[in-house]
Amino acid sequence: MALATWTTALLLALGVGATPARAADPGSTPAAAATATPKDPDALALLKRMCDRLNAARTFTARGRTSLELPVADGELATFFTNFDLSVRRPDGLAARRSGAPGLKTWGTISAPATLDAMLRAAGEQGGLSMPFDELLVADPYAAVTAGMTEAVRAGQATIRGKKVEHLVLSSPALHVEYWIDPGTALPARSLVVYVDHPLRPHFLVEYTEWKLNPKLAGSTFDLPRPQGATQVDFGEAASAFR
16 A cells, blocks of 8 residues: 545655554553543543644644554454645545555556545545544534434553553544543654444554644645556546455
8 A cells, every 4th residue: 555645636656555464452551540421521621622733734744653543354354554745725625545564556646625624534434445534534524423422531641662652532422542641742753543333343553753834835735647557447446455
């Protein structure tokens, strides 16, 4: 899985794939969880602060690592690891690179609407694709994160890469979501999604290692040169391999 870029057209290129491993529980358990109401006001306030911080940034970049559990041939879950490098320009630019082990070299393109919200929907509807933490990329991240939410609690503090972070747990009928948020920057250090409406309950974990808000991004950031040695295929075929 290598390079995907969205501007006024939705583009996808594939160069390298993900590394499979046996499934493991990626979450961490804090020493003690705070007692809270189903929607703890303190948890919602911190969540909104995180969403507002990202929503206010006209541009931002993020780097990190993801792990995604997917069914394999024997019906059990395996974990696929990728690194990502993401650049966002509101309201119309998204460039995302995901890299792992060598794999297919194909690419495909489709036309797409000219806003991030509409382009993300097109990626999902036409290719079954989603970007890391795509709920934070839309015009109203707080509404996207809290849609269908039935519980929001603070689970206490944790330490990630030497920094104290606040651990939030959100629940809905379809999803169990956790955020580890740096209270100093209001930016997430880690997020976890468990698809509780799927019989295998797969996990999707994102570790954020670097954030930059409002950097100057060249227009070429959102251009996609033809990947060297890659074969152009139908977008659906490329998207299927990308997943």
